[in-house]
Amino acid sequence: MPLLHHGERKSDGTNSRGRGFKKRVQQEGTRLSGKKENTLRVGTLNCNSLINKTAGILEHLNDQLVDICLLQETYLRKGDEAKFQEIKDRGWEIFSAPRKQRAGGGVAVIYKAGMCVKANTLKNFNTFEYTEVTFENSLELFRLINVYRPPYSKKAPYTQSQFLLEFKDLLEDTGNKVGKSLIMGDFNFHMER
Numbered sequence: 001m002p003l004l005h006h007g008e009r010k011s012d013g014t015n016s017r018g019r020g021f022k023k024r025v026q027q028e029g030t031r032l033s034g035k036k037e038n039t040l041r042v043g044t045l046n047c048n049s050l051i052n053k054t055a056g057i058l059e060h061l062n063d064q065l066v067d068i069c070l071l072q073e074t075y076l077r078k079g080d081e082a083k084f085q086e087i088k089d090r091g092w093e094i095f096s097a098p099r100k101q102r103a104g105g106g107v108a109v110i111y112k113a114g115m116c117v118k119a120n121t122l123k124n125f126n127t128f129e130y131t132e133v134t135f136e137n138s139l140e141l142f143r144l145i146n147v148y149r150p151p152y153s154k155k156a157p158y159t160q161s162q163f164l165l166e167f168k169d170l171l172e173d174t175g176n177k178v179g180k181s182l183i184m185g186d187f188n189f190h191m192e193r
Helices: 054-063 081-089 160-175
Strands: 042-046 068-072 092-097 107-112 129-136 141-148 180-186
Touching (some): 068 180
């Protein structure tokens, strides 16, 4: 399955290289069967607040023919009914998992209206937020897992080692489930050469 790649986001809507999200997203389609009409485009994007960028993000996903997108740092809250309705009014559905302990964060999966996507029950982890959805075509079941690991800070004092221990549990749990799995998101790992 394909990925939409993204860079770090600044508060002005650009990434660390100064380009806006529309310029930095790359994508590919993948076929779920041998038929061209069964192509599904899956993306991931750290939107650094869906609240004030909903129209632009959904427009871009439509332009790129994305069917399902895994979003990190949505900043959505449980009671954001007006925002959920705006998303629906634009032809999308959403499963949102807001951050419970403090402001910011949150992950969501948005998908084109009419797709049969199911949200799954989740385990609790301390070092990252995630959501999991499944959908199937006539051939097989697919499992999409959206992960957001906040960078180390006073509010999120978890090391990479602590994250990797918990992430190992997620991988083991996922490996025991039926279907093909795809794990995407923002892990906040910065690799040095």
